[in-house]
Each structure stands twice: as C-alpha cells, then as structure tokens.
Amino acid sequence: MTVNLFNTDGRILEPFKPIKDGNVGLYCCGPTVYNYAHIGNLRAFMFEDILRRTLEYAGYKVKHIMNITDVGHLTDDGDDGEDKMIKAAREKGMSVWDIAAFFTDAFIEDTNRLNILKPTMYSRATEHIEDMIKMIQKLEDRGYTYVAGGNVYFDSSRFPEYGKMALLDKQELQHGARVVVDQNKRGPQDFVLWFTMSKFEKQAMTWDSPWGKGYPGWHIECSAMSCKYLGSHFDIHCGGIDHIPVHHTNEIAQSEAANGEKWVNYWCHNEFLLMKTGKMSKSKGGFLTLQSLVEKGFDPLDFRYFLLGGHYRSQLVFTWESLESSASARKNLIQKIGSLKENTKPGSLERLGESAKSRLMDFNDHISSDLMTPRCLADLWGLLKDNNVTDEDKLAVAFKMDEVLGLKMNTYEVEDERSTISEEDQLLIDERAEAKKEKNYNRADEIRDIFNKRGYVLVDSPEGTYLRKK
Ligand SMILES: [Zn+2]
Known part of the structure; x- marks a missing residue:
C-alpha cells in the first residue's frame, strides 16, 4: 500500500517514499x-496518531519521537512575552519542575x-540541554550566530532559504504588523x-553554557532532539499549522545551517479545531479539556470518533x-x-468473500489518500450494513480497519438489555433448543x-438463551 501525503513543503500531495x-x-x-x-491541542496528537497507525498499517516500522517542552516556551511565538512555565508556577504556587511533571503526566x-x-520515545527538553548547546556551538562555528545583549541569536540573513517551506514573503514580514520589540x-x-x-525575574531553570548561565530558546530543542534520535536527515515532521511560519521555519533554518544538508522530507500539518466563537487558546484561558467532556458524561472515545469525522x-x-x-x-x-461478537468469531482476512474484500480495499484507498478518515468511517458502516458480507467477514474487516481508527472495537460488548421472558416464550425457546439438538434447523x-x-434477538450464551430488544 502506497501512502499519499500532503507535503506542506511544496504544497503537494505525493506518495510517501x-x-x-x-x-x-x-x-x-x-x-x-x-x-x-485543550481539546484543540489534542486534535494535533490525534492526527499524528492516525498518520503513525496508517504508516504501520502499510507495513512500515515507525520510530516516533515527541518532545515535551518543559522549558523556555514564551507567551509569544517570537522571543517576547513571558516564560509560560514561570507564569504558571507563580499562579499555582508550585515550582516550575513540579508544574512540568504534573502536566506531563496529565x-x-x-x-x-x-x-x-x-x-517510541518522549524526549524532555530539560534532559537535552547539552545537545542543544552542542548544536548552537556548531551554528557558531559555521558563522550563523551573533551575540547581542548577552543572548545568542540565529542570523537569518546568513540562510537565504529562510521561510521557503512556509512561503514567507520576506518583504511583507519586514514591514508587517509584528512589532520587533527586541532591540538586540x-x-x-x-x-x-x-x-x-533573562527578562524574567527568578528564572528557576538555568544551565551553564559557553555563553554564560542561561536557558535555551524554544525552537532549538526540536532540532537538537530530532537530529539526535532520527539523524540529521529524516522522513516526516508534524505539527499544527500554527507552527509553520515561525517555529518550524526556525527549526529548518537552524537544523539545515548546522548540518549543511536537507533536514526533513515531508512536512505534515493539521488544521485547527475551532469553537463556534473562534480559535481555542490556552493562554487566554476558558478552554475545554478532555476531562471536561468526561464530566459531561462523554467517553474519551466519543471525542476520538468525533475527530475522525473531520x-x-x-x-x-x-x-x-x-x-x-x-457519541x-x-x-x-x-x-x-x-x-x-456474541454470535460469531472473526473470519480469516486471507479468505474474505468478494464483497468484504472490496469494502476493505475502499478503506485502504481512502486512508492511504492523505488519511481521509471521514470516508473511512463511512466505509466501516458500509461494511457493517452490507448484506453480501458474512458476519465473520464483517468482524474480521472491522477489526482490521480498527488498527487505524483506534476505536477499541475488540472490547465492545452489547449493553445488557435482556428482556424478561414470559412462560409462553420460554416454551418456544426450549422447543428451539430441542430442535437444534435434533438437527431440525428449519424449526x-x-x-x-x-x-x-x-423485534427481539435470541442470544445464545453459556448461561443459556436470552432475549434482547433489537
Ligand atoms: Zn517543534
């Protein structure tokens, strides 16, 4: 199965190689x-999960690295604003380290x-400061940095390809609305x-470096950690579309400047989950978490199903x-x-009937065409409602599809809605059991x-036969 992905670098749908x-x-x-x-953040991780599952479904072995930003993330995408960790620690009266540990677990x-x-691995920024320092030194050796006001800066004028993936119009950016606060x-x-x-008082997280005691800028962590675990040239880098113009643009500039070669082949970005009122924002407060959905009586997998629908x-x-x-x-x-599941076992994928086989092929086509999950959900329902597919095949194919959908179908049990059985009905049920024993299947x-x-289904279970409303 060839997986086709939309590559932000070049804005093109292309086969993954x-x-x-x-x-x-x-x-x-x-x-x-x-x-x-917030649930908007979770959409990105859900998209990446579908991408990874699809690649594994297609037979690839995936080495999947995700960073945990537990230092240096400012309240602005540029270098302005306040360190978010410090702000949260102050507000909650906890140490920055405790804040990071608590919310990483959450x-x-x-x-x-x-x-x-x-x-495959979570990599914490605070555990990779040495790697970041090494990369900054490499950039320094190659002449891509300058020191001003005590901070080390990346000199983007030395990297002509700056902003190529993001299609940034440099002129527009220079005269644009973003005010350059940092005079350095x-x-x-x-x-x-x-x-x-540091413009921030009481900076709790600082490390020694060749440039003095301090802490890394936000962007360098992703470059340093991805290169450490995946090499200086690897396949796919993901994130939300909001990362394209600044964070990912800066990641590319510093990685390619440091290593002197192309860094990432495929850039895949997910769109936002919006509220009716607009974008969800962590820093502005008032956002929905997964827990807030659970408290309203939803199962987290209901939210997963909802996300698959887009x-x-x-x-x-x-x-x-x-x-x-x-839900x-x-x-x-x-x-x-x-x-x-109550009535049969999944059949063999090698011996599927024609209809089941073609249902599965449709699903494969849709998931490998840039992860068309809404179509895949429709394929699943098409399969389950198809009278030409046997129950055994339905189960086998649904479970196969679930390798990508991740809805935990093999754990599903019919909710117990047994109906009380009248004496008359019990006689019929007994008669049926007798008929089966005598191989009188017609009766x-x-x-x-x-x-x-x-409107009832007869369910044969180890404890006997019972009735369930359809
Ligand atoms: Zn990053």
Whole structure:
C-alpha cells in the first residue's frame, strides 16, 4: 500500500517514499506542559496518531519521537512575552519542575484515554540541554550566530532559504504588523538560540553554557532532539499549522545551517479545531479539556470518533451537538460489533468473500489518500450494513480497519438489555433448543424468526438463551 501525503513543503500531495526501506523517522512537536492540553491541542496528537497507525498499517516500522517542552516556551511565538512555565508556577504556587511533571503526566493520561499510541520515545527538553548547546556551538562555528545583549541569536540573513517551506514573503514580514520589540535583533526573522539576559525575574531553570548561565530558546530543542534520535536527515515532521511560519521555519533554518544538508522530507500539518466563537487558546484561558467532556458524561472515545469525522487538513468546529451525535453513532457501533461478537468469531482476512474484500480495499484507498478518515468511517458502516458480507467477514474487516481508527472495537460488548421472558416464550425457546439438538434447523430458524418479527434477538450464551430488544 502506497501512502499519499500532503507535503506542506511544496504544497503537494505525493506518495510517501522512506529514506530507509521499510522504516519511517517521525518527529512530532509535543506539548508545552504548563497547563492541561485543550481539546484543540489534542486534535494535533490525534492526527499524528492516525498518520503513525496508517504508516504501520502499510507495513512500515515507525520510530516516533515527541518532545515535551518543559522549558523556555514564551507567551509569544517570537522571543517576547513571558516564560509560560514561570507564569504558571507563580499562579499555582508550585515550582516550575513540579508544574512540568504534573502536566506531563496529565498529557500522557489524556492521550492514553484517547487511545493514542505512545511515541517510541518522549524526549524532555530539560534532559537535552547539552545537545542543544552542542548544536548552537556548531551554528557558531559555521558563522550563523551573533551575540547581542548577552543572548545568542540565529542570523537569518546568513540562510537565504529562510521561510521557503512556509512561503514567507520576506518583504511583507519586514514591514508587517509584528512589532520587533527586541532591540538586540539585527533582523526581524532572527531568533534567540540561548538566553543569558533573562527578562524574567527568578528564572528557576538555568544551565551553564559557553555563553554564560542561561536557558535555551524554544525552537532549538526540536532540532537538537530530532537530529539526535532520527539523524540529521529524516522522513516526516508534524505539527499544527500554527507552527509553520515561525517555529518550524526556525527549526529548518537552524537544523539545515548546522548540518549543511536537507533536514526533513515531508512536512505534515493539521488544521485547527475551532469553537463556534473562534480559535481555542490556552493562554487566554476558558478552554475545554478532555476531562471536561468526561464530566459531561462523554467517553474519551466519543471525542476520538468525533475527530475522525473531520479531515485533518480541514478546520473542524466543535459543538456539543456534534459530540452528541458522535457519541450516539459510537453507541450504535458498540451494539453492532457487540452483537456480531456474541454470535460469531472473526473470519480469516486471507479468505474474505468478494464483497468484504472490496469494502476493505475502499478503506485502504481512502486512508492511504492523505488519511481521509471521514470516508473511512463511512466505509466501516458500509461494511457493517452490507448484506453480501458474512458476519465473520464483517468482524474480521472491522477489526482490521480498527488498527487505524483506534476505536477499541475488540472490547465492545452489547449493553445488557435482556428482556424478561414470559412462560409462553420460554416454551418456544426450549422447543428451539430441542430442535437444534435434533438437527431440525428449519424449526429452530422458524422460532428465531418469530422473535425477530416481534423485534427481539435470541442470544445464545453459556448461561443459556436470552432475549434482547433489537
Ligand atoms: Zn517543534
């Protein structure tokens, strides 16, 4: 199966070709851990989960690295504003280290509840300061840096390709609305690699460096850690579209300047999850977390189902009504898969009937065409409703699709809605059992049909037969 992906670098849909046969190096910009992830943040990790599952489904071995930003992330994408970790620590009366540990755990818990696969490795920024210093030294040796006001800056004028992936219009940027507050910068696109002159009082996280005691700029962590674990040239880098103009642009500039070669082959970005009122924002407060959905009675997988209903490159608007309809669709799925499981076992994927095979091929086409998950959900329902597909095949194919969808279908059980059985019905049920024993399948089927017509399913379980409303 060839996986086609939309590459932000070049804005083109193209077949994925790995650098090393059968292997994928995948880097995803992880969370900043000064607060809970909001459901908009979680959309990015969900998209990356689908991408990774699809690559694995296509047979690749994926090395998936995600950073945890536990230092140096400022309240502005540039180098202005306040360090978010320090702000949160002050507000909550905790140390910055405790804040980072607490919200890292909360993030991992959220992703577990959404059935997002764990990365091969989480890399914490604070555990990789040495690697960042080494990369800044390399940039310094190659003449890409300058020191001003005590901080080390990346000199973007030395990197002519700056902003190529983001299609930044340099002229526009220079005269644009963004005000350059930092007087030490020679150019508006320059950015800090290492801070020593902290504008923030009581900076708790500082490290020794050749330029003095200080801490790294935000962008350098992703370059240093991805190169350490995936090499200086790897396959795929992901993140939200908001990272394109600054964070990813700066990551490319410093990585390619330091290593002197192309860094990443495919850039994949997801669109926002919006509220009716607009963009969700962590720093502005008032955002929804996964826990807030759970407290309203939703299962985290209802939210997963909801996200699958939108293509990752389209904006998706969150409303309680749409989450409600995802929850009810998932409830139907539980009943459907649960009742199939009660009555049969999954068949073999090698011996599928023609209809089942073509349903699975449609699904494969859709997921490998830039991860068209809304079409994939439709394929799943098409399969389950197809009278030409046997129950065994339905289960086998649904479980196969679930390797990508991640809805945990193999755990689904029909909710217990047993109906009380009248004496008359019990006689019929006993008669059916007797008929089956005598291999009188016609009579057994007739009795099943009688119940069927009345809107009941006969369920044979180890504790005997019971009735369930359809
Ligand atoms: Zn990053």
